[in-house]
Amino acid sequence: MKKLFCVCLTLIVFTITCITTYAQGLMITYDGTTKEYKGNIYKLYVNDELVISDMPPIIIDGRSLVPVRAIFEQLGAEVEWDSKNKKVSVSYESDEVVLTINDKNALVNGKKVEMEVPAKIINDRTMVPLRFVGEQLNMEVGWNAEKGEISISNKEYLQYAKINDIKYIKEKDRQSIAINVDKFQDYKILRLPSPDRIVVDFTNTKLSVKQDNIKVNEEFLKSIRCSQFENNTARVILDLEGQPQYRVTETKGQLLVNLEKKTTNADADIIGVNNPLDGFSRPVDNQLDFKHIAQSTYEAVVIDVKDYKGYETFKLPDPYRIVIDIPEAIASNEMKTVNIDSTLIKSVRYAAKEPKGARLVIDTKGDLEYRLVENDGILVAYVAKSIDLISFTPSRGISDRDEALERGSLSVSYKAQEDHEIVALFTSDYSDYSIEKLLSENKIVVNLPNALGPSKEQSIDVKSSHIESIKYSAVNRSSSKVVIQLKAQCQYVVVEGEKALVINVIPSVDEDISQTDEGENSAGKATPTPVKTATPEPSKTVVPTVTVTPNPTVVPTSTGINSDKEPIKIDHAFIDGVDSITIWAEDVDDFNVWRLTGPDRIVIDIPNFDAGREQKISVDSSNISSIRSAQFEETVGRVVVDTIGQPQFESRKTDKYITLIVRQPTYKNIQYSNSGSRVYFTLKGAKLTEGGQSITRFYTDKYEFDGRRYSITFPSELADLGVGTININDSKVIDVKITKDDESNQTTITFTTKEPFNYEIITRASENDTTITLYKEASRKDRLVVIDPGHGGSEPGATYGGVYEKDLNLDIAKRLNALLKSHNIKTYMTREDDVYVGLYERAYIANNMNATLFVSIHNNAYYSQYSGTETLYYPSNSPGFNSKRFAQIVQEELVKALGTKNRGIVERPNLVVLKATKMPAVLAEVGFMTNEAELAKLKTEEFRQKAAQALCDAILRALDEVE
Numbered sequence: 001m002k003k004l005f006c007v008c009l010t011l012i013v014f015t016i017t018c019i020t021t022y023a024q025g026l027m028i029t030y031d032g033t034t035k036e037y038k039g040n041i042y043k044l045y046v047n048d049e050l051v052i053s054d055m056p057p058i059i060i061d062g063r064s065l066v067p068v069r070a071i072f073e074q075l076g077a078e079v080e081w082d083s084k085n086k087k088v089s090v091s092y093e094s095d096e097v098v099l100t101i102n103d104k105n106a107l108v109n110g111k112k113v114e115m116e117v118p119a120k121i122i123n124d125r126t127m128v129p130l131r132f133v134g135e136q137l138n139m140e141v142g143w144n145a146e147k148g149e150i151s152i153s154n155k156e157y158l159q160y161a162k163i164n165d166i167k168y169i170k171e172k173d174r175q176s177i178a179i180n181v182d183k184f185q186d187y188k189i190l191r192l193p194s195p196d197r198i199v200v201d202f203t204n205t206k207l208s209v210k211q212d213n214i215k216v217n218e219e220f221l222k223s224i225r226c227s228q229f230e231n232n233t234a235r236v237i238l239d240l241e242g243q244p245q246y247r248v249t250e251t252k253g254q255l256l257v258n259l260e261k262k263t264t265n266a267d268a269d270i271i272g273v274n275n276p277l278d279g280f281s282r283p284v285d286n287q288l289d290f291k292h293i294a295q296s297t298y299e300a301v302v303i304d305v306k307d308y309k310g311y312e313t314f315k316l317p318d319p320y321r322i323v324i325d326i327p328e329a330i331a332s333n334e335m336k337t338v339n340i341d342s343t344l345i346k347s348v349r350y351a352a353k354e355p356k357g358a359r360l361v362i363d364t365k366g367d368l369e370y371r372l373v374e375n376d377g378i379l380v381a382y383v384a385k386s387i388d389l390i391s392f393t394p395s396r397g398i399s400d401r402d403e404a405l406e407r408g409s410l411s412v413s414y415k416a417q418e419d420h421e422i423v424a425l426f427t428s429d430y431s432d433y434s435i436e437k438l439l440s441e442n443k444i445v446v447n448l449p450n451a452l453g454p455s456k457e458q459s460i461d462v463k464s465s466h467i468e469s470i471k472y473s474a475v476n477r478s479s480s481k482v483v484i485q486l487k488a489q490c491q492y493v494v495v496e497g498e499k500a501l502v503i504n505v506i507p508s509v510d511e512d513i514s515q516t517d518e519g520e521n522s523a524g525k526a527t528p529t530p531v532k533t534a535t536p537e538p539s540k541t542v543v544p545t546v547t548v549t550p551n552p553t554v555v556p557t558s559t560g561i562n563s564d565k566e567p568i569k570i571d572h573a574f575i576d577g578v579d580s581i582t583i584w585a586e587d588v589d590d591f592n593v594w595r596l597t598g599p600d601r602i603v604i605d606i607p608n609f610d611a612g613r614e615q616k617i618s619v620d621s622s623n624i625s626s627i628r629s630a631q632f633e634e635t636v637g638r639v640v641v642d643t644i645g646q647p648q649f650e651s652r653k654t655d656k657y658i659t660l661i662v663r664q665p666t667y668k669n670i671q672y673s674n675s676g677s678r679v680y681f682t683l684k685g686a687k688l689t690e691g692g693q694s695i696t697r698f699y700t701d702k703y704e705f706d707g708r709r710y711s712i713t714f715p716s717e718l719a720d721l722g723v724g725t726i727n728i729n730d731s732k733v734i735d736v737k738i739t740k741d742d743e744s745n746q747t748t749i750t751f752t753t754k755e756p757f758n759y760e761i762i763t764r765a766s767e768n769d770t771t772i773t774l775y776k777e778a779s780r781k782d783r784l785v786v787i788d789p790g791h792g793g794s795e796p797g798a799t800y801g802g803v804y805e806k807d808l809n810l811d812i813a814k815r816l817n818a819l820l821k822s823h824n825i826k827t828y829m830t831r832e833d834d835v836y837v838g839l840y841e842r843a844y845i846a847n848n849m850n851a852t853l854f855v856s857i858h859n860n861a862y863y864s865q866y867s868g869t870e871t872l873y874y875p876s877n878s879p880g881f882n883s884k885r886f887a888q889i890v891q892e893e894l895v896k897a898l899g900t901k902n903r904g905i906v907e908r909p910n911l912v913v914l915k916a917t918k919m920p921a922v923l924a925e926v927g928f929m930t931n932e933a934e935l936a937k938l939k940t941e942e943f944r945q946k947a948a949q950a951l952c953d954a955i956l957r958a959l960d961e962v963e
């Protein structure tokens with residue numbers, strides 16, 4: 001008896017864990033009969049993601065039928081059901097399949113095609129043959145009977161590279177992480193401090209296998225984490241213990257990251273590590289350059305030249321100018337003039353001086369006092385109305401620009417060794433550097449956010465067998481970029497030296513090449529490691545012995561960064577409170593100007609225009625802070641004007657230039673926000689409505705012009721907005737006009753938009769501001785999920801251990817938003833940044849938008865011994881899918897994924913966001929911030945990502961039930 005019991009138990013366990021999550025004895029009803037389903041239950045993967053729906057794939061006559069809506073909508077197809085004719089149509093891109101229930105004839109793009117098994121209604125679900133429909137829509141359908149898996153992927157998904165596997169390998173004194181990818185795309189490696197970690201981002205790549213994080217806890221490495229960072233970027237994070245040396249090797253289908261002890265000279269056996277800078281010295285480049293710094297009472301011209309010995313200086317009148325001659329400096333014969341137009345300085349000019357050296361002239365606005373100071377190896381000219389106004393200690397508390405000056409400037413050296421080539425980036429501060437390998441352009445790009453490169457691009461023509469050139473320059477005032485243009489397929493090893501980052505470029509050893517006799521690669525021919533075995537070579541071998549398939553797309557292209565170009569010419573003047581920006585652009589046909597917010601800026605795009613090298617011009621004005629220009633797309637040049645607040649702008653064009661005029665607005669107390677999917681205006685100190693649950697409106701409104709013009713009118717004393725037109729011209733809003741009728745004492749705001757919108761106007765009681773939100777109603781077949789990150793702005797929610805609830809909520813919400821979007825679910829976030837949003841506002845917008853589901857994300861606080869997850873809902877007796885059922889699903893998924901204490905679902909009849917919302921709505925309290933252990937978890941990205949994933953899973957399940 002006992003024995004039999006054991007057997008039974010084993011069987012049940014086997015059934016539950018190995019076959020599926022569906023209970024035994026699935027009863028299915030179709031064609032008028034009900035019977036127990038005896039077929040196999042397969043796992044179904046959609047774009048490599050396991051789909052759990054209440055109906056598994058049902059096998060009838062050897063064909064699998066799947067719930068049409070759950071599966072094909074997830075694949076981005078549109079599904080329509082015609083209940084009268086019992087027809088279901090599935091369309092994807094330009095293809096359409098129409099099936100009639102129990103009819104073997106399908107219509108594929110209007111043509112009749114016969115199937116083996118027709119669509120059926122099973123358990124009230126419309127089930128269609130997966131392979132037939134999938135293949136007609138050009139999707140890939142896979143069937144693995146051994147594993148019990150069926151898969152379907154759409155074309156878009158198949159285009160991505162996939163990370164199939166991540167392995168950890170430990171050897172004697174080296175650890176390796178092997179990331180298996182099916183094809184290489186561009187990738188970027190960053191080393192980040194506090195906590196120490198290495199981040200590898202693969203673009204256009206999906207994390208194909210849902211892999212658990214690997215806990216390592218060895219000398220250098222704590223753990224390996226991976227996630228789909230963005231829709232098209234897969235991210236692998238190595239949590240480090242200390243700062244080991246790392247090197248990166250590409251092999252066929254694998255990126256190998258080795259971690260090893262930072263090598264000292266004694267045990268150096270890896271190339272480049274033993275005295276990486278042996279035989280190198282920092283190049284002396286005595287090119288003259290300068291930087292301008294403005295302070296409130298004085299200005300400084302920092303003369304960037306390494307050797308300024310023997311300099312002479314004097315002042316001249318008519319016009320007033322300061323002259324500095326430097327005998328050892330190098331400058332071009334042609335005079336370079338830089339317009340400064342600051343309070344004290346008109347411009348700075350410099351050129352070569354006969355017979356030797358260079359001359360720099362500072363054109364001043366009037367007769368000013370000045371002094372030259374040698375400051376830590378840099379020559380600085382200070383200019384002021386009176387010498388007493390100058391503070392000569394630029395390192396203390398002046399500005400970030402001075403700080404930048406203290407940082408290491410960048411210079412680059414190259415040296416060829418017998419079996420590899422070395423590029424040394426000399427700078428005392430290479431912290432936070434990142435390295436990108438761009439496969440299509442075959443270059444290595446090193447970004448140095450804290451190193452000061454030359455403002456004029458420097459180039460080293462290498463023309464070796466592996467490196468074509470090395471180019472480097474400042475990207476802006478504090479960061480630099482080095483581009484190593486490769487010729488052949490190469491790998492690299494990064495060595496972090498003292499005051500230099502050393503990139504060793506090593507030829508990749510191709511399997512074929514290694515069999516032919518090519519002298520210079522001989523070191524690499526040692527023992528090619530077989531493909532796909534992740535064992536790294538013993539550290540004695542000099543060159544990584546790996547096999548690499550030549551990438552057919554490695555042809556260097558001329559597109560990419562505009563490394564050998566000058567930036568375009570932009571002039572700026574600030575006169576009488578008005579900024580005039582002149583962009584020299586000859587013979588351009590057209591341009592487009594619009595406003596962006598968060599941060600506030602004005603963008604000018606010029607089609608068929610070459611913007612040259614990136615530049616950033618700092619500006620001293622009350623309307624704008626800087627002007628930037630860069631190539632935006634291959635054929636579109638972009639100029640960005642960073643504004644202070646939202647000033648007024650106008651633009652015009654001649655055949656030589658485009659002018660943008662920016663001035664203080666005549667409107668006030670109105671702020672536009674278009675930084676996320678939420679588009680809204682804030683009227684400061686304006687009271688246009690009263691009440692929450694029932695609203696009294698103090699305005700009248702009307703629509704004109706096909707819903708694209710909307711105006712609201714109210715007594716002028718309710719809001720002090722001034723008058724004027726806010727030009728916007730983004731994808732949604734053209735402009736907003738504020739007018740006043742003095743006779744009737746009425747103010748009118750008129751919105752003109754590019755498409756029809758609806759408007760929700762609500763005064764936030766606690767702030768006394770009014771928000772006007774522009775939204776679109778979701779259509780009936782859209783499934784819109786409103787995500788509500790709790791609290792925000794002046795209302796932080798629970799605060800514990802220096803952590804704000806509002807920040808945790810927003811972070812989880814953003815992750816959830818990204819996940820839902822990757823499932824093609826329409827979403828709307830009630831806030832996308834740290835702003836206050838009223839509770840009724842949140843609920844009413846969800847109602848107005850006709851949302852299918854509403855999820856509010858919060859975290860709990862109580863006594864420290866309390867912990868766990870709970871989901872709140874508003875009690876209702878409505879039949880079918882309701883808030884209570886939704887809360888059950890959310891609670892189940894959260895507890896399952898997070899492993900937190902299950903505090904269950906809780907009825908909350910008085911929470912506004914739950915009570916005032918008309919659709920199924922829940923409020924998830926993810927964890928307790930007051931519990932030390934739970935707060936520690938909430939502080940990790942990993943935990944918040946898990947919470948977001950659980951909410952996403954819950955929403956997918958709920959959407960399936962809600963239909």
Ligand SMILES: [Zn+2]
Binds near residue numbers: 798805
């Ligand atoms: Zn809260």
